[in-house]
Amino acid sequence: MFIGEYEHSVDTKGRVIMPSKLREDIGDTFILTKGLDGCLFAYSQREWTNFEEKLKTLPLTNKNAREFVRFFLSGAIECEIDKQGRFLIPSNLRNYSKLDKEIVIIGVGTRIEIWNKEEWMHNEENISADEIAENMDKLLGI
Numbered sequence: 001m002f003i004g005e006y007e008h009s010v011d012t013k014g015r016v017i018m019p020s021k022l023r024e025d026i027g028d029t030f031i032l033t034k035g036l037d038g039c040l041f042a043y044s045q046r047e048w049t050n051f052e053e054k055l056k057t058l059p060l061t062n063k064n065a066r067e068f069v070r071f072f073l074s075g076a077i078e079c080e081i082d083k084q085g086r087f088l089i090p091s092n093l094r095n096y097s098k099l100d101k102e103i104v105i106i107g108v109g110t111r112i113e114i115w116n117k118e119e120w121m122h123n124e125e126n127i128s129a130d131e132i133a134e135n136m137d138k139l140l141g142i
Contacts, residue, residue, distance in 0.1 A: 002111065004106065007102065017084070030087075034097070037123065038096075039097055039120075040115075042112040075092065077090055
């Protein structure tokens with residue numbers, strides 16, 4: 001399970017160090033793709049396979065389902081962690097998520113999210129735990 005928040009930077013070639021606490025669980029190769037809310041999602045090979053299986057169950061006849069699948073799969077790439085613990089974020093994904101120099105990498109259970117630091121801080125400022133908890137009541141049926 002991925003947990004924690006880590007601040008890092010992107011080098012001039014687009015490489016990022018994967019935090020050592022996350023590196024063990026993500027593996028030497030993992031899948032990186034466009035995520036929701038303007039961040040990137042990173043999945044271990046096992047979790048990506050689980051995610052792909054769920055995507056395969058979406059109806060081809062539903063336009064929203066097709067666009068959802070297209071969104072995640074078109075931007076997906078297999079990344080490899082080098083001996084220094086770095087991986088390359090392709091320019092199209094850096095552009096999508098507005099990654100420049102400073103980034104935040106967070107563990108979110110079954111995936112890792114990679115955020116532009118300013119976007120993450122803005123997101124954090126606008127989160128109300130009480131409001132989220134109220135809405136979770138409805139989702140969880142509590």
